[in-house]
Amino acid sequence: MTYLVQQTLLYAIPLMIVALAGVFAERSGIINLALEGIMIFGAFMGVLFVRMMQSTYWIEYASSHKGYGTMQLLEILTMLFAGLCGAIFSLLLSFASINLKADQTIGGTALNMMAPAFVLFFIRIIANQNTLQMLSGDSASMFMIKKTTLGFSKNDDLGFLGNTFLHKVYLATYLCIIIYVVLSVILYKTKFGLRLRSCGENPQAADSLGINVYKMRYTGTTISGALAGMGGFVYSMTTANCTSNGDVAGFGFLALAVMIFGNWKPLNIAGASILFGLFKCIAAGYSSIDINGDGIYLLADIGVSAHLYRMLPYVITLLVLAFTSKNSRAPKAEGIPYDKGKR
Amino acid sequence: MKKKSFIQNDAVQSILSSLIAIFIGLAVGAVVILIVGCVNADIGISGAMEGVRIVFGGLFSTGRSASGASVATAYKSGLFNIGAPGQYLMGTLVSLSVALGIPSDKLHPILIWLIAFVAGTLAGALWGMIPGALKAFMNINEVLACIMTNWIAANLVTWLFDISNFKNVVENTKSGYIYKTAYNNVATAKLGLDKLFKGSQVNGGIVIAILIAVLMYIIMSKTTLGYQLKACGANRHAARYAGIKDGRNIVLSMGIAGALSAAGACLYYLAGNTEFYWSTYQSLPAIGFNGIPVALLASCHPVGVIFAALFMSMLDISGLQLTNLTAYNEYITDVMIAVIVYISAFSLVIRLWLKKVTGKKGGNKE
Known part of the structure; x- marks a missing residue:
């Protein structure tokens, strides 16, 4: 059970934060199909950053002297860096769709094609192979928080809650939850959030009240890019052993599906991403999931092909979309370039 | 003037x-x-x-x-259709299964080739219709639906080839590949093109591809069906107002796009000497995505x-x-x-x- 909860969280958190990225863009009126591409880019820049920091003196010193605090600091720094890179990359989308009034679907698709191409091009040049890894060690031993990290001894039993939420977890998971809550409050409870949302519903009306629609849309898309870039790095750190290979397994698109399923509302999205995280977790580790701890691996014993489990998240997404899209409430002006002269 | x-x-x-x-x-x-x-x-x-x-x-x-x-x-989908990789894979799955599944001593290879081509194309058309129908009747964003069907197709193809007996076990160095269709004597006719362009892989497929393109041009710009499809693309609601069945046309246009992607796949893999790496569940074939820039560059003509x-x-x-x-x-x-x-x-x-x-x-x- 502990394993199940932890694994589900590992998949759910990046989904949740990237789905929020989608919300910020769409609420301001821009369809951000490029989430996948931005995640790939963020993951690459994050891994590259970790790789470069690893050769500096203080990280070398910390890893040889068990400097857990330094490692967690590095993790936070890398998340910020990946977010910054994602924000910069997303400017390409905002420039095309806000200033040049381009087709947002094609622009997003272009970014989705550009990110893996760029990333693979540089990975080949840097590492001479198709995967960029850390210089040494693995993500778990560097960044994972364990009992011993927190000062407990190896034999301490922390109870179910302690075992689940304090042992073998990542700081990024909790940081992402905090960011998620704070940004949701900003979007729905502040003046700024109201203005941003008005640009996605009726930009002409917003403009008539003195809100700069272009600026708001840039802000929304840039926040979206930052969140997606950060989510990309978190995904690669927690589930892909801090490697980058120009692929995040369609997580950006899954996040879009989560966003639509969650009806563009934070609480629903959090629930939806946990549901999808669960399916992803089953797909990834169905053979080692021991639900009630009696040593029987139920899912593996059913004897269904592994391919079915891998297919499941996507099938469920389609089904869920089929049943929820009818009464979905998308921002009214999403995908429509803002034209001042139009009524 | x-x-x-x-x-x-x-x-x-x-x-x-x-x-x-x-x-x-x-x-x-x-x-x-x-x-x-x-x-x-x-x-x-x-x-x-x-x-x-x-x-x-x-x-x-x-x-x-x-x-x-x-x-x-393979680069043939004239519509903005991001589901091309999935349709391409389904076309590959069906055409390869038919081409390898029917023994060539029972049926003439050319007939097998034809059946495989038609079946593969149909499979692609059906696969393309799924996101089309979801878009038309359930109002799901077609890009999202296409992406999901892409990944489902990738897993499905891997699964079915995994349990099939078409895996190439003759050449030990090639693990994870399907037999070439030439093993079953099925291959696209060369039509003398290989003599015209020496040292190249060109075959009758290019002729078929050009024929399909011309056919598509005629359908899209000279028939009622083509006009209706374009009308739905330009403004769905206006088309409905004019008495055009918009839902049916959206499904149909996605079906045609799927058939074209799958036809590309059939031509590519039925050539006889191309090999298919069947374990595709982790990545989608890039060739499907390449249809997008091609179509955009050609202004969808x-x-x-x-x-x-x-x-x-x-x-x-x-x-x-x-x-x-x-x-x-x-x-x-x-x-x-x-x-x-x-x-x-x-x-x-x-x-x-x-x-x-x-x-x-x-x-x-x-």
């Missing part, structure tokens, strides 16, 4: 905007190569210049286009697609040359293709700008 000069012609301007997109794409590729060359001491400036030369040289090396032509047959596809194949080949001759790798061509798509997204702006520029020139003359 003032007669429009040559450069103010709409067709000329759309070609010009495509050319501008191509040029900017190549230029970005060249700049990336130069920057990497300057920063990375191992490669050096002379290597960088060599890379730039190859990138631009690709534009003019028509001699190699013939070998790219058989690949080009079915015949223009042929030339755009040839151009893309050349770009791919120059990418491979880049890998072989310099320290760079073929992904730079993907970067350029992506830049071309990006520029195409605001081709309208470029076209407006062109109108402004050429309009001024015309004004000066008078």
